[in-house]
Amino acid sequence: MIYLKCSKVIDRISDIIDGQASLFVRMRFYGHLMICKNCRRYFNQFKTVHELAGKVSSDDLPPDFDHVMAFVMDEIEKQDEKKDV
Amino acid sequence: MGGQSRQQQEATAETAQVDALKAGHPSAWRDLLSCYGPSLLNYATRMLGDRGTAEEILQDSLVNIYRTIDRFEGHCSLKSWLYRGVHNRAIDEIRRRKRYVDVGEDGLEKAFDDKGQWKHDCPGWDGFAAKNFDEKRLLTVVGEQMNRLPHAHREVLLMKEVEGLCATEICAALEISPGNPRIRIHRARAALRAAVVGDRL
Ligand SMILES: [Zn+2]
Numbered sequence: 001m002i003y004l005k006c007s008k009v010i011d012r013i014s015d016i017i018d019g020q021a022s023l024f025v026r027m028r029f030y031g032h033l034m035i036c037k038n039c040r041r042y043f044n045q046f047k048t049v050h051e052l053a054g055k056v057s058s059d060d061l062p063p064d065f066d067h068v069m070a071f072v073m074d075e076i077e078k079q080d081e082k083k084d085v
Numbered sequence: 086m087g088g089q090s091r092q093q094q095e096a097t098a099e100t101a102q103v104d105a106l107k108a109g110h111p112s113a114w115r116d117l118l119s120c121y122g123p124s125l126l127n128y129a130t131r132m133l134g135d136r137g138t139a140e141e142i143l144q145d146s147l148v149n150i151y152r153t154i155d156r157f158e159g160h161c162s163l164k165s166w167l168y169r170g171v172h173n174r175a176i177d178e179i180r181r182r183k184r185y186v187d188v189g190e191d192g193l194e195k196a197f198d199d200k201g202q203w204k205h206d207c208p209g210w211d212g213f214a215a216k217n218f219d220e221k222r223l224l225t226v227v228g229e230q231m232n233r234l235p236h237a238h239r240e241v242l243l244m245k246e247v248e249g250l251c252a253t254e255i256c257a258a259l260e261i262s263p264g265n266p267r268i269r270i271h272r273a274r275a276a277l278r279a280a281v282v283g284d285r286l
Binding site: 005006007008010011012013014015020037038039041044045046048049050052053054055056057065067068069071072073075077079 | 095109111113115118119122123126127140144147148151152191193194195196197200201203206207209210220223224227228229242246247267271274275277278281282
């Protein structure tokens with residue numbers, strides 16, 4: 001069974017990009033992409049978006065975490081005092 | 086001596102860290118918050134969609150995590166446990182505000198006929214993103230679309246792609262069965278691709 005259906009190819013993309021597919025599956029997968037324009041297009045879009053998603057970070061969020069830290073540490077210390085009483 | 090694998094060493098270090106946290110050492114708590122706090126805040130902000138509420142939720146969850154640290158038995162990593170605490174509190178708040186967006190019918194199957202072939206051509210880049218966007222602009226689109234995904238997709242993508250949790254950690258954080266994350270991750274990625282490309286699939 002060499003031929004992979006398009007729907008199965010699309011199902012396998014995450015396994016491929018996460019390195020979870022066997023050599024046999026990878027060969028059938030990339031072999032299919034060579035002959036199927038739609039799967040190739042879908043795969044390229046999927047992979048591009050996946051790679052960009054990995055670059056979405058806290059960059060667009062201000063890194064000021066200090067006041068949250070101060071609040072939590074205050075609460076922790078208050079509770080510690082209660083425990084000690 | 087010297088025979089411990091890196092995993093064993095990490096587990097030993099984590100046990101010592103948990104002991105210090107359970108003993109209530111402020112420095113251990115400070116280290117924990119410095120290490121995971123900003124990522125947890127990022128996660129809560131992207132789940133809730135607003136930074137102010139996210140900070141309140143995070144403060145509440147962290148204080149609650151402090152109160153309940155004795156219950157942590159090491160069945161999962163400390164990181165998963167922290168994410169679970171913040172995630173559950175965030176979801177409670179989203180549901181309380183009736184803002185929870187559920188996942189609709191999975192559209193992927195609809196794209197194929199009975200023989201598993203594409204019914205229509207896979208669309209090119211249009212919609213929100215265009216092929217000629219430079220990477221920076223496309224990255225902004227991806228971030229924006231991720232923040233608009235249904236929560237069930239967003240939580241998985243944030244943990245996997247943004248915060249870098251492994252499948253085991255995601256299972257523990259979301260309390261889902263070990264067989265589930267592969268499919269959840271794939272569907273969430275597919276939903277993000279569809280949103281970015283502007284594909285209705
Ligand atoms: Zn195909």
